[in-house]
Amino acid sequence: MTESSVQSALWPAPHATGAVEATVTVPGSKSVTNRALVLAALAAEPGWLRRPLRSRDTLLMADALRAMGVGIEETIPSSSQTSRGMGDSGQAATTGEAWRIIPAGLHGPAEIGVGNAGTVMRFLPPVAALADGPVHFDGDPRSYERPLGVVIEALRTLGARIDDENRGCLPLTVHGGGALDGGRVEIDASASSQFVSALLLSAPRYNQGVEVRHVGPVLPSMPHIRMTVDMLRAVGAQVDEPETGGERNVWRVTSGAVLGRDLTVEPDLSNAQPFLAAALVTGGRVTIPDWPTRTTQPGDALRSLFTRMGGSCGIVSTSDGTALTFAGSGRVHGIDADLSEVGELTPGIAAVAALADSPSTLRGVAHLRLHETDRLAALTKEINELGGDVTETADGLVIRPRPLHGGVFHTYDDHRMATAGAVLGLVVPGIEIENVGTTAKTLPDFPRMWTGMLAGSGSGSGSGSRSEAGSGSASGGDPGPGAGAGA
Numbered sequence: 248m249t250e251s252s253v254q255s256a257l258w259p260a261p262h263a264t265g266a267v268e269a270t271v272t273v274p275g276s277k278s279v280t281n282r283a284l285v286l287a288a289l290a291a292e293p294g295w296l297r298r299p300l301r302s303r304d305t306l307l308m309a310d311a312l313r314a315m316g317v318g319i320e321e322t323i324p325s326s327s328q329t330s331r332g333m334g335d336s337g338q339a340a341t342t343g344e345a346w347r348i349i350p351a352g353l354h355g356p357a358e359i360g361v362g363n364a365g366t367v368m369r370f371l372p373p374v375a376a377l378a379d380g381p382v383h384f385d386g387d388p389r390s391y392e393r394p395l396g397v398v399i400e401a402l403r404t405l406g407a408r409i410d411d412e413n414r415g416c417l418p419l420t421v422h423g424g425g426a427l428d429g430g431r432v433e434i435d436a437s438a439s440s441q442f443v444s445a446l447l448l449s450a451p452r453y454n455q456g457v458e459v460r461h462v463g464p465v466l467p468s469m470p471h472i473r474m475t476v477d478m479l480r481a482v483g484a485q486v487d488e489p490e491t492g493g494e495r496n497v498w499r500v501t502s503g504a505v506l507g508r509d510l511t512v513e514p515d516l517s518n519a520q521p522f523l524a525a526a527l528v529t530g531g532r533v534t535i536p537d538w539p540t541r542t543t544q545p546g547d548a549l550r551s552l553f554t555r556m557g558g559s560c561g562i563v564s565t566s567d568g569t570a571l572t573f574a575g576s577g578r579v580h581g582i583d584a585d586l587s588e589v590g591e592l593t594p595g596i597a598a599v600a601a602l603a604d605s606p607s608t609l610r611g612v613a614h615l616r617l618h619e620t621d622r623l624a625a626l627t628k629e630i631n632e633l634g635g636d637v638t639e640t641a642d643g644l645v646i647r648p649r650p651l652h653g654g655v656f657h658t659y660d661d662h663r664m665a666t667a668g669a670v671l672g673l674v675v676p677g678i679e680i681e682n683v684g685t686t687a688k689t690l691p692d693f694p695r696m697w698t699g700m701l702a703g704s705g706s707g708s709g710s711g712s713r714s715e716a717g718s719g720s721a722s723g724g725d726p727g728p729g730a731g732a733g734a
C-alpha cells in the first residue's frame with residue numbers, strides 16, 4: 248500500500264461482544280510534553296524529559312526546536328535512573344524513554360513545519376522572536392485556517408518583526424533579532440487559550456517579561472492556562488495572576504532565568520478518554536495506571552463527567568503509584584454540560600452521548616469550529632449519517648440518542664474524530680473509520696491499543712476475561728491500516 252492509500256483506508260472499528268475489562272497504559276500528555284520541550288529549550292542549562300509523548304505533534308515540536316539549534320537527544324535510561332519533577336504525580340519512573348534537552352543560542356534561518364499542531368503553531372513564533380535570524384513557519388492546509396493573528400499582533404506589540412503573507416495566518420516568517428523587549432499586551436483569546444499560553448511560555452526570556460491581559464468575551468480551556476502557569480513556576484519563573492481589584496485574566500511573567508529540570512510526563516488523560524468510554528458504553532471496567540492525584544490536565548474532568556453519564560470510578564494505590572479504575576454500570580445517561588474548560592473532550596463525550604438513554608446538551612465549545620476540523624459540524628454530520636439526531640447550536644451540540652447503524656465514519660484528519668468513531672463502533676456493528684492513522688497526531692499506537700484492549704474481552708473473542716493494552720505493550724490484534732502513519 249502506498250502511504251496515501253494507507254491514510255485513506257477504512258478501518259473496521261472492532262465491535263465489543265461483551266463488557267470490556269482491561270488495563271490500558273496511556274502514553275504521555277501532548278500538552279505537557281510540548282510545554283516541557285519549549286521551556287527546556289529556553290533554559291539556561293540542560294534538562295531531562297522522561298516518558299515524553301512520541302507522536303506527530305511532539306516530534307514536530309522537537310524537530311522545530313532542533314532546527315533552531317536546540318539539542319534533543321533521545322535515550323532509554325537505565326532502570327537505576329529514577330526521576331521526579333513538575334507534573335509528576337509522585338511515582339518514580341524507572342523505565343521508558345527519556346529525552347535530554349540541551350539548550351543553545353536560538354538560530355535562524357530555520358524552516359519549521361507545524362503540521363496541524365496548535366501547540367507548535369502558537370507556542371513557537373514567540374520562541375522564534377528570540378532567534379538570531381529568520382524563522383519560517385508552514386504547515387498542513389488546515390493550519391492555514393486556524394487562528395494565529397492574535398499571537399502575531401501581540402508579538403509585534405512586544406517588539407517582534409513578522410511577515411505574514413496570509414495576514415494573520417500561516418505561512419509566516421518571524422525575523423528574530425536575538426532578543427525581544429516584551430512588555431504589556433491586550434489580547435482576545437476567546438478563539439484559543441493557546442494564545443495566552445504561547446505568550447507566557449517565552450516571556451521569562453524577554454527583556455521586560457510580559458503582562459498579558461485577556462479582553463475577549465470568553466476564555467476557553469482554562470486548565471491548559473493553569474498548566475502553563477504551573478510549568479513556568481516549576482522552572483523558576485515568577486508568574487503573578489492579580490485576581491484582586493477587578494483584574495481577572497491577567498498574567499505577569501517576570502524576566503529571569505529558566506531552570507533546566509528533570510520532568511516525568513503524566514499520561515495523557517484526554518487520550519485515556521476512549522478507553523474509559525469503552526468501560527462506560529459496554530458496562531465494563533478499565534484501569535489506567537499512573538493516573539495523577541494532582542494535575543492540571545483537563546482530562547481529569549472525565550472522572551466526574553463520565554460518572555454523571557452512568558459510571559463510577561476511584562483512584563487506587565498500586566505498587567507503582569496510583570491508577571484510575573473506571574466501571575460502567577450498563578446504563579449510559581445523557582448529560583447537560585458546559586465543556587468550555589475541557590473542549591478537547593467534546594468528541595468523545597458526543598460519541599458516548601449518542602449511545603445514551605436520554606438527550607445531551609454540550610455547551611461552551613463554539614471554538615471547536617477552529618480545531619483540527621470544525622468539530623461541531625463533523626460530529627453532527629457523522630453521527631447523523633449513522634442514523635443519529637444531532638443538531639448544532641451556537642456554542643455546542645444537542646444530541647438525541649437514536650438507534651444507530653453501521654457506515655463509514657469520516658475523520659477529517661482529526662485524531663479525536665477517529666477515537667470517537669471507535670467508541671461508537673464498540674456498540675454499533677459495521678462502523679468503518681476512515682483514516683484511523685490520523686490518531687498519530689497524539690496517539691500513534693491507537694489501533695493496536697484498541698484491539699489489544701478488546702483482545703481478551705470482546706470483539707468476538709468472548710467476554711469477561713481481562714486484557715492488558717498499552718503503548719508498545721499491547722499483544723494480539725491487527726494494528727490496522729495507517730497505524731503509526733503520519734508521524
Ligand SMILES: O=C(O)C1=C[C@@H](OP(=O)(O)O)[C@@H](O)[C@H](O)C1
Nearest residue numbers: 278439440441467468471590591
Ligand atoms: O494548550 C494546550 O495544550 C491545548 C489547549 C486547548 O486548545 P484551545 O484552547 O484552542 O481549545 C486544547 O484544546 C488543545 O488540545 C491543547
Ligand SMILES: C=C(OP(=O)(O)O)C(=O)O
Nearest residue numbers: 363364365366591618619
Ligand atoms: C485541539 C487539539 O489540538 P491542538 O493542540 O492542535 O489545538 C486537540 O488535541 O484536541
